[in-house]
Structure formats: structure tokens, C-alpha cells
Amino acid sequence: MAAPAMEGMAVVAWRSVMVRVRQAAEKVGRDSDRISVVAVSKTKPVSVIRQLYDAGHRCFGENYVQEFLDKAPQLPEDIKWHFIGHLQTNKVKSLLASVPNLAMVEGVDSQKLAKHLDRAVSAIGRKPLKVLVQVNTSGETSKSGVDPPACVDLVKHVKAECPNLEFSGLMTIGMPDYTSTPENFKTLLNCRSAVCKSLGIAEEQCELSMGMSGDFEQAIEMGSTNVRIGSTIFGPRDYSKKQC
Ligand SMILES: *Cc1c(COP(=O)(O)O)cnc(C)c1O
Secondary structure (H helix, E strand, C coil): CHHHHHHHHHHHHHHHHHHHHHHHHHHCCCCHHHCEEEEECCCCCHHHHHHHHHHCCCEEEECCHHHHHHHHHHCCCCCEEEEECCCCHHHHHHHHHHCCCEEEEEEECCHHHHHHHHHHHHHHCCCCEEEEEEECCCCCCCCCCECHHHHHHHHHHHHHHCCCEEEEEEECCCCCCCCCCHHHHHHHHHHHHHHHHHHCCCHHHCEEECCCCCCHHHHHHCCCCEEEECHHHHCCCCCCCCCC
């Protein structure tokens, strides 16, 4: 009976994460209801996602398109799916067509990707798609995301040229090994200031997606509005026998 015990564990871990999110928010006088917790379910089976869904969670994140296309149709339509991380332009059409309940793309890092998304949304006639612009806050060339000084221009492009996209904020992954430092978070905060000032947007209208399993409490204390939590909820990922 190993499998049901495993599934129960994810729900237990999720409850504890939700408590930690609330405590981190309260510590700095923030309202935790305004912080989204994206349960990052990549490599995890549909059955475990379903357990969390049944426990009341609705916001999930995936970052491999093929896996996403396999799993999303097997799960309830009121799930708010986030695509997180790098998205190839040649996958945009199938992603939009297969996941009508795609709520947000966290990681627009080029005008080209924005254009592809805008066209795909228009082609299927769905409601505007929320997007976050991804910023490379580590300075490492290997990471996707625009350099901080370029984020204002990309946001301008999305707002001016992509009527089917709804600019919702900024996201960062952090360091190339998927950890983050306070400097990465600070850089994203500075980008938000620049974007809001330049485009006349209120800071509350610009989400900050930062913080993962290892650092979500610190990210919340620094102002994150969207944390992406995988292994702390679902356990370590095993890439050797991909279950999907
Ligand atoms: C996998 C992934 C996460 C979750 O990472 P954990 O450390 O397991 O919480 C968050 N963001 C992105 C972009 C990811 O690809």
C-alpha cells in the first residue's frame, strides 16, 4: 500500500506549506490571501495532483509541454494552470489549444514569444491570457529571462502590441541551479519599480513571482505575490522514471 501513503503525504506537506506561507506573510504584516501558491507538479502523477485538488488546492504549475498536455486533460477544468519557465515558441499553439484552463504563462522572455502567445490566444478566441515577464536576475547567460534593464521594453511591448495578453507582473527563477538569493529578489523588486514608474502602473497591479521550495518564506517577506513550490509539497523529483 505504498502509493496511497505517498499521496497522503503530499496533502500533509501542502497543508504545512500553506501554514508557513501564512506565517511568513503575517511576520511582515501582509495578507496571505493575496499570495498565490503554485503547486509545481512536474514529473508527478495525475493521481497525486488529484489528491491536492480534492483537498482544495486549485493552482498548479507545469514546465514540460508534452507532460503538461498529457496531464491537464485528465484533471478538472477549474484548475488554474500556470506554465512556468522557458516556453518554446513552436509549442505555443498546442499548449493553448490543449489547455483551455491555462491561467498564466510565467516566463515571457522575448517579443517573439509574446507575439506567438498573442496570436495563439486570438486564434482560439479564448479570454486574454495572463503573462509574467521573466527577468534573469542572476546575470548568468545560461538562464532564460530578459536582463533587468530590458524588462521595461518587453513589458511595454506586451502592453502595446499584444491585446490578447494581460500583463500581470514579473517572475524570476534566480540562480542557474534554481536557488535564489536576496539579491535576486531585490533585483526583481527594482525591476517592478522601473516598470511601474515607466508605465504608470500601481505596484499592486504588478505581481512578483519569486520563491521556490527552499526560499519561499524569505521571498514572501521581501514582497513575493506568487510562490512556485514543487519538492516541498510533492517530495523530490525522480527524473529517471518519468511518471506522467
Ligand atoms: C521546478 C520549478 C519550480 C519548483 O522548484 P522546487 O524547488 O521543487 O520548489 C519553481 N519554478 C520553476 C520555474 C521550476 O521549473
